[in-house]
Amino acid sequence: xxxxxxxxxxxxxxxxxxxxxxxxxxxxxxxxxxxxxxxxxxxxxxxxxxxxxxxxxxxxxxxxxxxxxxxxxxxxxxxxxxxxxxxxxxxxxxxxxxxxxxxxxxxxxxxxxxxxxxxxxxxxxxxxxxxxxxxxxxxxxxxxxxxxxxxxxxxxxxxxxxxxxxxxxxxxxxxxxxxxxxxxxxxxxxxxxxxxxxxxxxxxxxxxxxxxxxxxxxxxxxxxxxxxxxxxxxxxxxxxxxxxxxxxxxxxxxxxxxxxxxxxxxxxxxxxxxxxxxxxxxxxxxxxxxxxxxxxxxxxxxxxxxxxxxxxxxxxxxxxxxxxxxxxxxxxxxxxxxxxxx
Numbered sequence: 001x002x003x004x005x006x007x008x009x010x011x012x013x014x015x016x017x018x019x020x021x022x023x024x025x026x027x028x029x030x031x032x033x034x035x036x037x038x039x040x041x042x043x044x045x046x047x048x049x050x051x052x053x054x055x056x057x058x059x060x061x062x063x064x065x066x067x068x069x070x071x072x073x074x075x076x077x078x079x080x081x082x083x084x085x086x087x088x089x090x091x092x093x094x095x096x097x098x099x100x101x102x103x104x105x106x107x108x109x110x111x112x113x114x115x116x117x118x119x120x121x122x123x124x125x126x127x128x129x130x131x132x133x134x135x136x137x138x139x140x141x142x143x144x145x146x147x148x149x150x151x152x153x154x155x156x157x158x159x160x161x162x163x164x165x166x167x168x169x170x171x172x173x174x175x176x177x178x179x180x181x182x183x184x185x186x187x188x189x190x191x192x193x194x195x196x197x198x199x200x201x202x203x204x205x206x207x208x209x210x211x212x213x214x215x216x217x218x219x220x221x222x223x224x225x226x227x228x229x230x231x232x233x234x235x236x237x238x239x240x241x242x243x244x245x246x247x248x249x250x251x252x253x254x255x256x257x258x259x260x261x262x263x264x265x266x267x268x269x270x271x272x273x274x275x276x277x278x279x280x281x282x283x284x285x286x287x288x289x290x291x292x293x294x295x296x297x298x299x300x301x302x303x304x305x306x307x308x309x310x311x312x313x314x315x316x317x318x319x320x321x322x323x324x325x326x327x328x329x330x331x332x333x334x335x336x337x338x339x340x341x342x
Contacts, residue, residue: 002133024095025054031094033168034140058251065160094140096125138180141168159196166197217246234260289339
C-alpha cells in the first residue's frame with residue numbers, strides 16, 4: 001500500500017474547496033460508483049465537487065445517484081474545462097496513469113497547475129503529490145469507503161453514497177466472486193446495506209436491463225469463441241461490422257470475456273473488439289490462478305491492470321492481432337499449465 005501526503009491533504013481539505021473528480025475513459029461501475037460516492041461525501045463536508053468523465057458511460061449505470069450532474073469531457077468540453085480551471089485540486093479515481101483518460105483530456109490535465117490526489121488499485125501508478133494506492137484491494141469503491149473511514153466520517157455515508165459504493169464493489173468483483181473479494185469486503189458490503197444500499201435493486205439495475213440487441217450481440221460474440229486447448233486459452237473476436245449489425249451501445253460488451261474464462265479447463269481468456277473510431281483493437285484479458293495478465297498485457301499489448309484482469313490494445317488489424325496473440329500464447333505454455341487448477 002502507498003499512502004502519501006494524507007495528513008497534509010486532510011489539512012488542505014479543512015476549509016471548503018472547489019474539487020474536480022475524474023474517472024477513466026469508458027468508465028465502468030467502479031469508476032462511476034467511486035467518483036459519484038466521493039462527490040456526495042465531499043459535498044457533505046462543505047466542498048463543491050464536480051465529476052468530470054472523459055466520455056459517456058453505459059445506460060445501466062446512469063441511474064446512480066448524482067449521475068445527472070456529471071460532465072462528459074468529450075461533448076461537454078467547455079463545462080468540463082471550466083470546472084477543471086476553477087478547481088483547487090483534482091481527484092483521480094480508478095486509474096493509475098493519465099493516458100487512461102484519452103489524449104485530449106490528458107493534454108488538459110498535463111497543464112493543470114494545482115495538485116492531484118490519486119485513489120486507485122491498479123499496479124504501477126504515476127507519481128502524484130497525494131496518493132492512496134493499494135493493489136490488494138478489490139475495487140476503488142472499497143478504497144473510497146476506507147478513505148472515508150480514515151477521516152473518521154463513516155457516519156456521513158447515506159443511502160446515496162452506499163448505493164454508489166456497493167455498485168462499484170459488486171461490478172469489480174464479478175458479484176463478489178473474484179479472489180480479491182476478502183472478508184473485509186463483505187463486512188464493508190454489510191455496512192453499506194445497513195446504510196441504505198438496496199442490494200437486490202442495484203443488481204437488477206446493472207445486470208437485468210439488457211436490450212434485445214445486446215443479447216443478440218452476445219450470441220454473435222459467443223459464436224466467435226475459439227479455444228486453444230493445448231494452452232488452456234480461449235478468445236472471442238468482435239468486428240465493427242458485427243457491432244453495427246446489432247446496434248452496439250457503450251457497455252454492451254461488458255463482462256463478455258468472462259464467458260470464455262468460464263469454460264472448464266481454461267485459465268486464460270481474451271476478447272478482441274475492433275474500434276474503428278480509435279483505429280485500434282481493444283483487448284480485455286482475464287485469467288485464473290497465478291498467470292498474470294497484467295504482465296502479459298504490459299509486455300505485449302501496451303496495457304495493464306490487475307494480475308487476473310487487464311486491458312490492452314493493438315494497432316494491427318484483427319487478423320494480425322489474433323495471429324500475434326496465438327503465437328505469444330504458445331510461449332507461455334508452461335506458465336499456463338502451472339496456473340491450471342483442477
